[in-house]
Amino acid sequence: MRTLITLLSAALLFVGAANAAPPDASAQARQIDDLAALRFERLGHPALRWDAIPPVEAPASRPHRLLVVLVEFADQRFDRFAGDPAQPQKLVEHYTTALFDPTYQRVGTLSHFYRDQSLGLYHLQGLVLPPVRLDKPLAAYGAPTRPAGGDWRDDVAAEQMVVDALGKAVKANPDLDWPALDVWDPGDADGDGLRGEPDGYLDHLVLVYAGGGQSSCHGLFKLGEVFTPNVGPEVLDTLPPAARDCANRLWPHRFVVAQGEGTGPVVEGRANARGGVELRPGLWARDYNMQPEYIDVSTFAHEFGHSIGLPDIYARTSSNSTGPWAVMSGTADPLPQNFTAWSRLMLGWLRPKIIRPPAFGGEKVQSVYLRTLDDAPDAPDRARDLQAAGVWRAALVALPPKTRVLDVAPLPKGRALYSGQGNDLNRIVELRVDLRDKQGPVRLSFAAFWSIEAGWDFAYLETSTDDGHTWTRRLPEDRRFMPAKHGHDGEDTLPGFTGLSGDFDGDGKNENHKGCDPKKPLAHGEERAGLAVNPCELATWVRPRFALDDLAGHQARVRLRYFTDMAAVMPGILIDDVKLEVGGKALIDENFDDNIGRAWRLDGFIAGTGRYEILVPHYYLLEFRDPYGAGYDQQIAYRPALRFWYDPQAKVLRAVRIRPRPGVVAWYADGAHAWSENDPAEHRQGHGFLLALDAWPNELALPGLDGWMTGDAAHFDTGYKVDTPEAQAAIEDGFHRMTCFVRDASYRALDLPKDRCARPDAGVAALRFEGLPLMYSYRLLNDILPGPEREAFWPASELLDYRKRGDAITWRLRDRSLRHVHTFDAPFALDDFPDGVELYEVRDGKLVRTGSRPHPAVPRFHDGDPARWANPKLYFGGVAVPDVGFGFELARPKADAPKPARVKVYFTWDR
Structure with a gap:
């Protein structure tokens, strides 16, 4: 479901760099220079718009x-x-x-x-x-x-x-x-x-x-x-x-x-x-x-x-690795946590230390002191002195530019015009024709291929007879090419091309694509992760025709305008083989294979083969975050929910509190993706425009459930497997025991049997944690207004869940909750963080602490083993790091280091 800044994107077009031609060295150097100078507005390409503020x-x-x-x-x-x-x-x-x-x-x-x-x-x-x-x-x-x-x-x-x-x-x-x-x-x-x-x-x-x-x-x-x-x-x-x-x-x-x-x-x-x-x-x-x-x-x-x-950083249909480390991701309550260094950089509020790769003027070993990101502002002279001493709020590591290959559409031959893709586009291809001495039917037709965010973005065919002062939208002779009821700008407007070319009934499926089975349900949300593209979701070439008889007798302008909003990026539209016939005779016959005639004006559209090799920037951005310091990051550690589950082995209700660790949060910013593309369900695991490296990408081992854990924490491939009959039966029983305890009757599932709970009230309400009574988090958000009344409770949530498809129920862990807490140990740090995982059980009507585990120290990173940073069983976390021979390592600041310094970071390159 699109939440106004939400939806699908063009993951199928991200082919990668495997078959790309070697990038031009001078173009790479220019891009590194622009990135180092923070000239983000220069980093785009006509086929792939770069977002900047x-x-x-x-x-x-x-x-x-x-x-x-x-x-x-x-x-x-x-x-x-x-x-x-x-x-x-x-x-x-x-x-x-x-x-x-x-x-x-x-x-x-x-x-x-x-x-x-x-x-x-x-x-x-x-x-x-x-x-x-x-x-x-x-x-x-x-x-x-x-x-x-x-x-x-x-x-x-x-x-x-x-x-x-x-x-x-x-x-x-x-x-x-x-x-x-x-x-x-x-x-x-x-x-x-x-x-x-x-x-x-x-x-x-x-x-x-x-x-x-x-x-x-x-x-x-x-x-x-x-x-x-x-x-x-x-x-x-x-x-x-x-x-x-x-x-x-x-x-x-x-x-x-x-x-x-x-x-x-x-x-x-x-x-x-x-x-x-x-x-x-x-x-x-x-x-x-x-x-x-x-x-x-x-x-x-x-x-x-x-x-x-600023864009959203969270994944809109699934989860990603950003967790609680950005106010534009998992927003804390009741007050916000900090903006990331990336958000401040985009807004012009932060200038980081720039680390260049050796091939572009940097040393093989470089270093910086990182201070806490949200330290209070310094006087200008003090800020300059600290930076001169090597103390910075953030460090930007520029990586050698990479090539993104866009395979937009197969062309029968030659070239076509392409709109490009991106957010906030208003691109135009315009044809001027003199029809003042012409009579008879005027027909415009062209070959077209489009994949456009349905109902939000449009390609409009528009005409003008007053030299562009006013424009009129046109409908094709066959309305099936435009099944939308209206355009982006209101119910009283005419539509344009949207959705998929070839989808003639507007159901989101292109039944005209070879291999499309219209009866096969479309995957959605996180179900899309790792799946092959459904042929029904692919566009095909079509040939719409427009009756433009009213243009006869006028100096006319005809344009195709590609409009996109601020959210979701789809491939866009290609057009080819444009024919304008007047009185049955061809006046314009353009295939864009040679020099385009003077009658045409391109504003954003480009001629090409449908395949584009684009040099894109990418970089790491490191910052030191402390949820236990004096700034807004305290909110990350403020009253994290107690998450309950039923232990089928010990036959007790348990709870866990995960505490976020201080340390260096390392972000990977990937210019191959637009700002609205940060969802692994659409772009493969570890792919997005801004993701946080996870220093310890392992599943959370929970007593009573860890028997279903597979993998080895030392190899960073742990995960739960709960699809066996035994696990399903245990989770079904545990879910009801848990939910009967955490929720009162008014918040229990409406599509499950009502007789599994012996009493209507929530047992959790009788518990206290750190002096506060507990309340189910959904009830807290929906029944209690923000302010002192809400702050009088500690939130309680659940770790067991179910999914219903028709009459079939699959019992599962509450994956999104687990994915969120995975990121609490994401920062890199020199020392173990004690009591990172606190375990409790319900005993005699009280919460009793039964133990704790630290978040392990992870003081170094190197990209030579990309699998280390993306656990294959935690598809919605981690980062697909590029292997460019880069690493960093943390060290303690020397005794006489400037006072704000929290950690020394060494950056190394081995190629």
């Missing part, structure tokens, strides 16, 4: 301002301060205090967090408006829907909710200082190189809506296993009422109001026509994010990271 800065004298609009629905009011006549004003005061601080001193506010993370370069304040009440119920905006050919969307009309809420907010606040909310021009709309100026759009907008969010109950009801590519709207009627209520909730997200494309505010006489919704003359809204009232401040910090350009 211009520096995001705002001084204290001119902070960015975040507009917060509180939203209620016709059937859902705010729970906080419910029944209090002063509720509207109290809500304003609550969110103003929680999110903003004019002094930048109150820890946990967005104001403090972003000033802290930016080392004083970025300042944020905000304004909270009283609640507005929408006329429609929650489900009118939040109910799931599935576009033709695409995956399910969590919310049917989230953008319309933004439009409706803003309409009421503007009307209710006529005297608001709206211009103060527009001081930022992130896209440099006027091309003057200045970004600290108005661009006609709200800089930042958050909607806080009444009630809970779908993200807090989605896993409880296993909705990801309900809304699959193999079902349609009829599945909604099969949901129990509680699950349907969850599905009707809105998912917290960031996106844009995409309507009104080609329109926008006029600033200094120039239109900034990015679309959106007009609020008042000269001010529009486009970018937004929304959160439910049951979300902690940490999620506000995460979503605001999107508002300034």
Whole structure:
């Protein structure tokens, strides 16, 4: 299910470098130089767009301002301060205090967090408006829907909710200082190189809506296993009422109001026509994010990271190795953990020490002191002195560039035009034709091959007869080539090509592909991991034709425009053999094999063979993280859930607490992938744009379950095997014993027998841990509002699970929970971390500690044994490291090393 910044990508196109031609040495050197100078915007290629963010800065004298609009629905009011006549004003005061601080001193506010993370370069304040009440119920905006050919969307009309809420907010606040909310021009709309100026759009907008969010109950009801590519709207009627209520909730997200494309505010006489919704003359809204009232401040910090350009780092359909080490990944609660060095680097808030490879000017042995990433900002002179002494917050190890091979599509012969692929594209191939003296039918046809994110991204065929001042979308004579009902910019717009060429009914399957079995279900989510591509998910060449009779008698322009949003990357579109016939005679016959005629204009499209060899950057980024220090990383270690399971050997309920270790987190950034591509289920194990090396990639051995463990920890290939009849029976029994203890009746599974629990209450509620009572984590998130009431409990979760397919049930471990805690020992360190794994059992109504294990010390890394860093049984963790002869080793700083130094890191190259 796509959560507005979610979905599939073009993993099948990632062939690799095995058959690539040797890269040009000068091109490699230029790329290393650009990477070392942090010129990320120069690292792209027309066929593979490189994501980059211009520096995001705002001084204290001119902070960015975040507009917060509180939203209620016709059937859902705010729970906080419910029944209090002063509720509207109290809500304003609550969110103003929680999110903003004019002094930048109150820890946990967005104001403090972003000033802290930016080392004083970025300042944020905000304004909270009283609640507005929408006329429609929650489900009118939040109910799931599935576009033709695409995956399910969590919310049917989230953008319309933004439009409706803003309409009421503007009307209710006529005297608001709206211009103060527009001081930022992130896209440099006027091309003057200045970004600290108005661009006609709200800089930042958050909607806080009444009630809970779908993200807090989605896993409880296993909705990801309900809304699959193999079902349609009829599945909604099969949901129990509680699950349907969850599905009707809105998912917290960031996106844009995409309507009104080609329109926008006029600033200094120039239109900034990015679309959106007009609020008042000269001010529009486009970018937004929304959160439910049951979300902690940490999620506000995460979503605001999107508002300034950062991507999600977690895997959207499965899991990856990023764990708790990034606020843009597994966000901590109630306050956020730190941004990674990578996020700060992208935003222009951090300059790391650059380590060059020997072939590009570096020494074979280099070293650096790493300080804690979130040390307090230094005065400029002090910062320079520390760097001169070799003390840095992060180190970037530039690796020799590699080649990514894109095999987009087989061409019958010669060349074709290709749109390229990437996020936020608006690429055009345009044909100008003089039809002023022409009469008769006008027909345009071309060969086309496309694989485009269905329902979100489109290739539009558009025409103009007024020299491009206005454009009209066109439909093909055979509408089966465009089964979508509308375009990306609203239900009242015409569609373009989307999904798969050859999928004529919009069901997401190309029945015209040889080998496609339409009756075979499509794999989805983590089920896709390691599977061969289903032929039904492959495009085929087609030939759409368009009737353009109205162009006769005009100087005409015809264009194909490839539009993509900010999330998910698919291969795009190729076109070839373009024919324009007027009155039955060929006027244009272009196959792009030779020099393209002057009638054509390419803006982003490129001519090629369908196979592209692209030089891409990749690098390691090392940072020292300490969850037990003084900064925001304390949140990583703050109240990690106690995870329960039933031990079938000792016949007792057990629990485990995993504690994150301090140390060097080593990130691998891979330019072969776009920012929305970080999911092993789509890109193979260990592949993505930003993954964390796991220093100890072994499965967590749990008493009573470790009999099902296979492999050897010394070889880093451990994993559970629970598909035997004995294991299945034991886990089934253990699941019911566990869930009857952890959950009360209102949170127990709806699709399992109700008679397995002897009593309706949760036994876990009688336990205390570190002085606090325990509560099932899903209940904590859905029933208790953030704040002191929620902080009065310790979260409890589970390690046994099941998966249901029809009437068949497979009993399993709760893999996602295990994958998350695998990453707690990911940092490299010189010493064992004692009590990394704490074990407990329930005995006589109390939690009794029964033992602990350390996280082993791992002080060194070398890429000569790639299998060491990617356990084959933990498919959704680890990194597929490149073998380039690189390694690093940790050492203790000498006694007289500068005080902030936490560790010395030696970098070595053996080739």
